Amino acid sequence: MKDTIALYDLIKLVRYGDILLVRNPNILGTVIKWFQELQGDEAIYTHAAIISDSPPHIYEAAETLKEETLHKYIDYDICLIRHNLMTFDRYEKAVINVIRPHLGDIYPFHRLILHAVDNSVNWILRKIGVKCRLKTAKWVSYNMAVCSEWVDMFYHDIGLVDEWRGHNPDDIHDRALAHPENWRIIYEGKLI
Ligand SMILES: [Ca+2]
Numbered sequence: 001m002k003d004t005i006a007l008y009d010l011i012k013l014v015r016y017g018d019i020l021l022v023r024n025p026n027i028l029g030t031v032i033k034w035f036q037e038l039q040g041d042e043a044i045y046t047h048a049a050i051i052s053d054s055p056p057h058i059y060e061a062a063e064t065l066k067e068e069t070l071h072k073y074i075d076y077d078i079c080l081i082r083h084n085l086m087t088f089d090r091y092e093k094a095v096i097n098v099i100r101p102h103l104g105d106i107y108p109f110h111r112l113i114l115h116a117v118d119n120s121v122n123w124i125l126r127k128i129g130v131k132c133r134l135k136t137a138k139w140v141s142y143n144m145a146v147c148s149e150w151v152d153m154f155y156h157d158i159g160l161v162d163e164w165r166g167h168n169p170d171d172i173h174d175r176a177l178a179h180p181e182n183w184r185i186i187y188e189g190k191l192i
């Protein structure tokens, strides 16, 4: 049976700077999941956010980059990921450099299309045995980012992630699984 956690308990568990991944079952989430899975592995999560230093608040890029609360994700499948080297100083620096100047920025929906084109073309390239990959989402950024790119821009600013462009929510999940020396999965299951 799937693990569940009450909001009250999750609030006690989270820490500033933690990454929250969310499985969004709506149409946009289903489409994002489908495109992510063209990379060849299962993609459970379709949205990403950062836990603030005053939980239940989070920072996320939805319609705009904004502050929200965890209440929004009651009844959703979530995954909470922590970097072993996150400190309050690092968290505060990234909030000042990456979050605060961009609060209210409009979500660049056109970049979702770039991600979708990349994943589709790369699926075909893989099928026909071509090794090179299209990375338009990586190089055409215009300094705008989708939800998971914001999260990795946050971590990039404090030196904990090398690159943020082109990263989708499942990349963040895959990375945590592949690098337990850096990342810890604190909780995975349903928020109730
Ligand atoms: Ca995956």
Ligand SMILES: [Ca+2]
Pocket (backbone or CB within 6 Å): 036, 039, 041, 042, 043, 170, 171, 174
């Ligand atoms: Ca993947």
